[in-house]
Every structure is written in structure tokens, then in C-alpha cells.
Amino acid sequence: MYIDYDVAVIGAGIIGASIAARLCSAGLAVALIDRGAAGASGASGYSGGLLRLYDADPALMALTALSLGQLAEGVFAETYGKALRRTGVIYRAAMDQAEAIDGAIRSFARPDYPMRLLSAQEVVDMGVGNSADSQRINLYEPHASIGNVRQASSALANVVRQQGLLLEHCEIQSIDCVSRHEVRLAVGQATLRCRAVVVATGAWTRQLLPDLPLHSRSIPLARVGTAVHCTVPLIDAVSQSYAIPLTSAIVQSGCGLRDEARYPEQLAASDRRHDEDARSRVQGLLGAAAQPAVLDVLPGFDSYSLNGRPLIGFCSEDSPVFLASGMCGLGFKFAPGVAQIALEQVQQHLAGAWPRSGSWSMFSPQRVGVTAPAFAAVQP
Numbered sequence: 001m002y003i004d005y006d007v008a009v010i011g012a013g014i015i016g017a018s019i020a021a022r023l024c025s026a027g028l029a030v031a032l033i034d035r036g037a038a039g040a041s042g043a044s045g046y047s048g049g050l051l052r053l054y055d056a057d058p059a060l061m062a063l064t065a066l067s068l069g070q071l072a073e074g075v076f077a078e079t080y081g082k083a084l085r086r087t088g089v090i091y092r093a094a095m096d097q098a099e100a101i102d103g104a105i106r107s108f109a110r111p112d113y114p115m116r117l118l119s120a121q122e123v124v125d126m127g128v129g130n131s132a133d134s135q136r137i138n139l140y141e142p143h144a145s146i147g148n149v150r151q152a153s154s155a156l157a158n159v160v161r162q163q164g165l166l167l168e169h170c171e172i173q174s175i176d177c178v179s180r181h182e183v184r185l186a187v188g189q190a191t192l193r194c195r196a197v198v199v200a201t202g203a204w205t206r207q208l209l210p211d212l213p214l215h216s217r218s219i220p221l222a223r224v225g226t227a228v229h230c231t232v233p234l235i236d237a238v239s240q241s242y243a244i245p246l247t248s249a250i251v252q253s254g255c256g257l258r259d260e261a262r263y264p265e266q267l268a269a270s271d272r273r274h275d276e277d278a279r280s281r282v283q284g285l286l287g288a289a290a291q292p293a294v295l296d297v298l299p300g301f302d303s304y305s306l307n308g309r310p311l312i313g314f315c316s317e318d319s320p321v322f323l324a325s326g327m328c329g330l331g332f333k334f335a336p337g338v339a340q341i342a343l344e345q346v347q348q349h350l351a352g353a354w355p356r357s358g359s360w361s362m363f364s365p366q367r368v369g370v371t372a373p374a375f376a377a378v379q380p
């Protein structure tokens with residue numbers, strides 16, 4: 001039995017749920033499918049959820065700016081936007097980054113998203129950091145937020161539940177491309193027949209498209225008790241450490257010890273070295289008075305590309321497979337922007353035109369030559 005939809009989205013993490021909700025809100029018939037519960041089974045279930053703009057890579061800043069632009073109205077204002085808590089973020093970088101950060105402020109700061117530099121003393125006056133560190137440049141984004149990623153994913157999936165089809169606990173084993181405009185997916189005893197398919201399966205993407213240049217990387221996530229109150233999320237790019245206040249006495253932090261594998265299930269489990277690493281990072285950020293004590297280390301992970309940029313776009317001009325993966329630990333803040341890019345290109349595809357990645361060609365999977373492997377993975 002065939003069930004027809006315009007588009008199937010495989011994976012209901014924050015990326016797939018955002019794309020599916022955006023396509024639904026534009027009037028397309030969409031099926032969103034996950035082998036677990038929306039937003040709970042993959043990287044989105046662990047995410048720190050920081051939404052801030054600055055990145056050393058201007059392409060990633062442009063993508064985040066596109067995301068921020070989606071939050072003012074429409075489906076993201078009602079879902080994703082309601083899962084955000086505005087906290088501001090301080091980003092400390094080495095002095096040789098001053099020119100890049102000045103350039104970012106000139107290019108991206110706006111009245112509704114200010115960005116400015118703080119002196120070392122101002123950082124201390126805000127109750128963040130252990131001393132006036134004059135060896136850093138301090139970028140402050142007062143409108144940066146912390147998101148509840150599960151809440152956002154669930155609210156977006158709920159839009160699809162109401163306007164399209166949401167299938168949870170349903171695993172897609174393979175993608176059967178019949179033609180440029182027909183894709184079939186086996187779903188239970190039925191076959192879902194669509195005109196395009198979006199693959200948003202995060203760190204498991206190579207199970208469906210094996211030859212993609214993506215890998216899984218662990219992002220151990222520690223929750224650490226502290227005796228000092230960290231008032232604003234703080235990121236130190238030099239030591240690659242961060243502290244996000246969860247309560248007045250607990251911060252979330254990362255560990256430097258990472259592992260890489262093909263799939264998340266193959267990543268090494270965290271051990272005592274991770275506890276000690278997280279403890280010393282929080283102490284480095286907040287000072288010895290913080291007396292940090294690690295509560296737990298969660299086994300977070302994400303899908304990584306080779307150059308730190310996600311893969312967003314059709315696998316080739318004549319492929320019905322749209323890829324949205326390789327978020328490299330930043331997928332929460334990219335999600336509304338990725339969904340907007342997906343909408344524009346999927347609409348072109350459905351209209352029979354060749355989809356154009358245009359100003360987003362730097363994220364096109366075609367840039368890394370995935371055309372042949374993507375087609376090799378599906379059966380004509």
C-alpha cells in the first residue's frame with residue numbers, strides 16, 4: 001500500500017523537526033519519521049543549547065544570523081523561540097582574534113542583536129571569571145540565549161503531528177530512489193511515496209548514506225557543583241572551556257577528551273579522567289574559590305564533517321535526497337536557518353527546477369563530491 005506525501009524527513013532531532021515544521025508551515029505535505037521519540041534519541045537530547053552568533057568561520061556566523069532572522073515570527077517564534085531563555089554570553093578569545101571579532105561586530109551586530117567588547121574589569125564586575133584577565137579580548141552578546149533543545153524539538157514535531165504525519169519509533173532501513181521525483185521508504189507494512197526525502201539523521205547518517213565524509217565525535221557534558229555563582233554563560237576559546245549556569249550552584253561544562261568513531265555506539269564511555277578534566281576546566285574559568293565538584297558526565301555526541309561546516313543541500317542536482325547533517329556541535333543554533341535553506345531548495349525541486357544553493361553553496365554536499373556515494377547508496 002502506498003501513502004503519498006510531498007516530502008519525508010528522516011530524523012526528528014532539532015534539525016529534522018525544524019525542517020519538517022518549516023515545510024509544513026509553508027503548506028507542504030510532510031511526514032517526519034524517527035526511530036525513537038522526537039528530540040530525545042540523538043545529539044539533541046544532550047545539547048547545551050547555546051544560541052550565540054560569533055564564530056571564527058564567517059560562513060557559520062551567516063548561517064546563525066539566518067537562524068536569528070527566523071525567530072521574529074512564524075513557526076519558529078511559536079515553538080523554538082518559546083524554548084529560549086535570554087542570558088547573554090561572554091566569549092573570551094586570544095588577543096590576536098581582535099581584528100576578526102571587530103569585523104564580526106561590524107558585519108553582524110544589529111539593534112535587535114547587539115554585540116560589544118567588554119574590558120577585563122567589566123567581566124569581573126559582572127560576576128564572571130576569576131580575575132581581571134588582560135590577556136583576553138571579551139566579546140559580549142547580551143541577547144544570546146540558552147535553549148531547551150528537547151522542548152524546542154518536541155514543539156516543532158508537534159506542529160508536524162497536527163499538520164502532517166509524525167511517526168515515532170519507526171526506523172527507516174534504506175532509501176529507494178525511483179526517479180528524480182519519486183522516493184520510497186518502507187514504513188511498517190506500507191510504503192511512503194514522496195517527491196523528495198530529507199536525511200537529518202545526525203551521527204547515524206552514514207547508515208543510510210555510507211560513503212559520506214562524516215564521523216561521530218563525543219561531546220562529554222559535565223554538570224559541576226560550584227561554590228561561586230557564575231551569573232552569565234562564559235566561553236574561553238583559548239582553553240576551550242565553558243561554563244553555563246544551570247542553577248546558582250551548578251554549571252554545565254565540557255571535557256576536552258573526545259573520541260571519534262563511525263557511529264555514536266562505538267564511542268568510548270567517559271571515565272574518571274573526564275571528571276577530572278571537567279573539574280579543572282571549571283576551576284580555570286571560575287577560580288579555586290569555586291571548589292568545583294563533578295556531579296555527572298553525560299555521553300553527548302554529534303555528527304562532524306571534515307572542515308567544520310555542515311552538509312546542507314541536495315546530494316546532486318538530479319537527486320531527490322536532501323542532506324542536513326554534520327552539524328559539528330552547533331546544530332541547535334543552526335536549525336532554523338537550515339530549515340529555511342531546505343524550504344527554498346525543496347520548493348525549487350518540487351517545482352521541477354534544478355535546486356540552486358546560491359549564497360549557501362559553501363554548505364552544499366556537492367562541494368565535497370558526495371554525488372556518486374549518495375546515489376550508490378540508494379537503489380534505482
Ligand SMILES: Cc1cc2nc3c(=O)[nH]c(=O)nc-3n(C[C@H](O)[C@H](O)[C@H](O)COP(=O)(O)OP(=O)(O)OC[C@H]3O[C@@H](n4cnc5c(N)ncnc54)[C@H](O)[C@@H]3O)c2cc1C
Nearest residue numbers: 011013015035042043044047048050172202300331332333
Ligand atoms: C553536549 C552537547 C552540547 C551541545 N551544545 C550546543 C550548543 O550550545 N549550541 C548548539 O547550537 N549546538 C549544541 N550542540 C549540538 C547540537 O545539539 C546538535 O548539533 C544537534 O542536536 C544535532 O541535531 P540533529 O537533528 O542533526 O541530530 P540528532 O539530534 O542526533 O537527531 C537525529 C535523529 O535521527 C534519528 N534517526 C537516525 N537514524 C534513523 C533512521 N534510520 N530512521 C529513523 N530515525 C533515525 C535519531 O533517532 C535521532 O532522533 C551540542 C551537542 C551536545 C552533545
